[in-house]
Amino acid sequence: MGKVIKVGMADLNVAKSGDCLTTLGLGSCIGITLYDPISKVAGLAHIMLPSSKSIKNNSNPAKFADTAMDILIDKMIKAGARKTRLVSKIAGGAQMFSFSTKNDLMKIGQRNAIATKEILKEKGIRLIGDDTGGNFGRTIEINSDTGILFIKTIGKGTKEI
């Protein structure tokens, strides 16, 4: 059994040789996982916002979908992954509270999911698993041996994608 590496909010990390990456209690944020099935290198970023471009306080690149993706890909290549082989699974992007139509920020989950998919397309990385949306939180774990993404919720059961 490998070890389980915890990734916090606005943070990212890479795992290999049987280790797992996990992030707990994703709400509107997105857990972006990347995986190279040949070198068995996995990466996970827990992003909070779609883009670093419109925000003043953008000193932490792991907070934004656009900047986190670049750093995660670099880190994975350094760990032995090849960019052309990377596939992605994403989870999160929920809307935790049920109203607030006028408040754009409340739809941040949806905006995060859209931005993440656009960036993946830009980078030429295939999205092979998507568990975004809804109004509930998720804990996710990716296994670097199999690339399987395990998703746990409260009241909505667990699943694997």
Place this chain on the structure above:
Amino acid sequence: MKITLDEINNEQMDVLKEIGNIGAGNATTALATMLNKRIDMKVPKVDILEFNEVTELLGGAEKKICGINFDVDGDINGNIMFLLNMDSSKKLANMLMNKEDHVEELSEWDISALQEVGNILSGAYVRSLTTLTQLDMKISIPSLTVDMAGAILSVPIIQYGQVGDKVLLIETELNEGNNNIKGYFFLIPDVESFEILLKSLGVLE
């Protein structure tokens, strides 16, 4: 210049703490009046914390908690969030429904009772803020959710994320008889509103 939570000085922090004290005090009085019971409130803790510290305070990112959210609009725009752990939310619901049971799950009745009490507490909190600042503020109907602390907190954290990397938290502890209820308030003004708020309180030029 836009001011953020990371940049505020001691004097501004003291004023924000005082608002927390007065707001929570008025909220307790409102609750006591509604229940016609004697309710004591402990002097709340008002603090600026890092994201992760708040999650830990609530028992970790996966811990099941109850969150009640309100939109604020008027001269100040933003949100108010009231958070309770499951034990406190059940005790508070029982107190409101005048019953005693020890089930941790919330029924639909419990949820609407909690939304109502959230309304009263947040309403009282906003009224004290309005009186202090002379600013006009209205709160929306409440929206309640029970889920992982990390997921619920991601909502205010993302909003604060636009202003800074820290959150302004007001902890209140209510006591009625043997019932001890611990709740957390977040007041989340948007970037412009945070400045308006500090200006109207006379702590920002």
